[in-house]
Amino acid sequence: MQSVIRTHLESVSSHSCYATELSFINSSTRRRSPPEWIMKTFCSVWLLLSLVELRPALPVSQETPLACRGPADPALQQPETPEEMDTTGDLEPTHYPARRAATVALHYLNTRHGSPYRVFGLQQVHKASAEDVAAGGRKYSLDFSVTTSPSGSAGPALRCSAEVLFPRTEQHTPPDVQLNCEALQQLNSTAEDEAFYQKYITPDSAVSAQYLPDSYGNMSEDMQPFWRLARVAASFIMLRESSENTEFNMAQVASITQQESSEKQLMLDYVVLLHDLPSQEIIQWKLLASWSPDSGVRVLQMEWQPRCPHATKPPN
């Protein structure tokens, strides 16, 4: 705002008052002109008035929006299937239909094998094809590679194949995934997972945090496993909500509150923000997740949240 006023003042002073002074100088040779002090006072008053005038010009939109608004129930969003989707047979691996189907397969993989120290990401799709099925859905066959995080793209990539079936029904039905990755069986709970579990399963542990990562991408190292756990838990939601017209990703953990452990499970209350690429919407979900190295991640409750702009914490 200051710079807006400053710029305005600059433009004002460079036009009106300067021009006034100039005309004063020029006109002095032709006829008598008002004394200098009157001109100076006039200019100062003019400037003051301009300052006052500026205030109503400040945009109304800077005020906090009045009401919560949220997108319609995402499950009800069924836009027309774009032409690209109707291709049967081989699909271009770099195009979005193959990528969206692979993303769904990734969500499924994470729900089954994700942990605080292992989140899977899509590296690339090698081959893809699609066909309509008798019951009115569409089945994608995929050959793709995944990375694990932490260690990200530097770590070894796993080769996977999957079949993803998107039912095309009136009401949204979650896709069905059959998945096979090499060396999956050999993936055990890591030592880091165990250490993390031991550290936070203690009765007095009560972790809570907001904005992981924050606006600048910062996140303490301590909170990263909680962030990854959220990513895994969110995968349950993303899997359930996916269709051929969505491409979900977790944008941020808005908040995490550790609940009392139950039956040797870490219990975590999360509010997560999902980003859908086609619509560009940010969708908020509240969920209660449990985890232990033996049981893996489970989502016990999930609830879609309307986005409230003035709330700094999510509603209870």
Added chain:
Amino acid sequence: MRHYIAVFALLAAVYCEEVFNGDQVLRIHAESKKHIQILKELERDVDFGLDFWTNVVSTELPVDIRVPHARLYAIKNFLKENNIPFTVMINNVKELLDREREEMVHNAEMERKTKSFNFAAYHDLDTIYNFMDTLVANHSNLISKVNIGSTYENRPMYVLKFSTGGEKKPAIWIDAGVHAREWISHATAVWLADRIATDFKENRTPVPSILSQMDIYLMIVANPDGYVFTHRSLSEFYRFWRKSRSATSNPKCHGVDLNRNWDAEFGGPGASDDPCAEDYRGPSAQSEIEVKNIANFITDHGNFKSFMTLHSYKQLLMYPYGYVGTDAPDRTELHDVATQASKALNSWHGTVYKVGSIFHTIEQASGASVDWAYLRGIKYSFAFELRDTGEYGFLLPADQIVSTARETWYALRYIMQYVCDHPY
């Protein structure tokens, strides 16, 4: 080390300035062999106190002489009597030294400011605008700041113009920050501005040769209102803002998607007509002042040969069309250029980008800027989606800024060189 030399030069200047007070530098235009003879004699007479800045050679070349104040009258008379034409090149050497000294101090400060600018951090709008001013001051022979109009909330929209002169040379357009939450795009553009300036100053290929034939226009913040909004709070409602901040027909929902508001198949599928939607196209094409300002500027210029826009995330390098799936007429060439550019990008850090048309790679989109540019005849139009592929998404950690910017620069440099080599 440069610091010490600067200080020494400063002291020398201060000491010397008084000595040169009132001295003038005359430029002599000898017109005959006789003139040359006379001047050569003057040159030999060291006791007379003239300081020849250039030697007397022939009538082809002018001769510059610093004349001490005490000798001015005598010399001017002498030259007039011998009909030797001259002009006063420097009216008062002391004044010139004073000005130079001021400039030196100012430049040293400016350089310190740009050197100390933290490229590995996300900055707010004011800081970025200050950076622009510092950069322009530091490279005033190359860069100027152009105000192309105001935003909805009355903020100035600035483009940095990199030019070695000439009248409307063929030009390259690069913008960032169309979508407010894509902070890596602004941060990359800030780094790019400095990099282009430095490459030019240090004569690093291919920047000087590109700039000898073309101008580069770089808009670091295309959506200032939105960007300011994303800084208002850590809360996700602000940080994940995408659109402009204009009032809409729905009092509860603000803003238009500035990359669906262009006059390119506006109204088609691939954008929403719901003001509350993130990809709301707006009530009409170019209804948004931000879009209008850029479109008008480019149209009025009339000689842009390339249009590139930086977004995030997904690691994609795309070309038209967004509004339809059919191939653009130049599809083969554009795909090749994009493929080579993505390889150049990959060579820095191994980052993998996928290449394809907007429609096929990301989704159908109508009213997109790249389509608008292409349909206007700007053949080499590309859209970048920078890092990452989703791990951090819009919240890319700041320690990845410089690496992202550098790899993006490798791709842009390739494209700019290609555009320069393929005039049309």
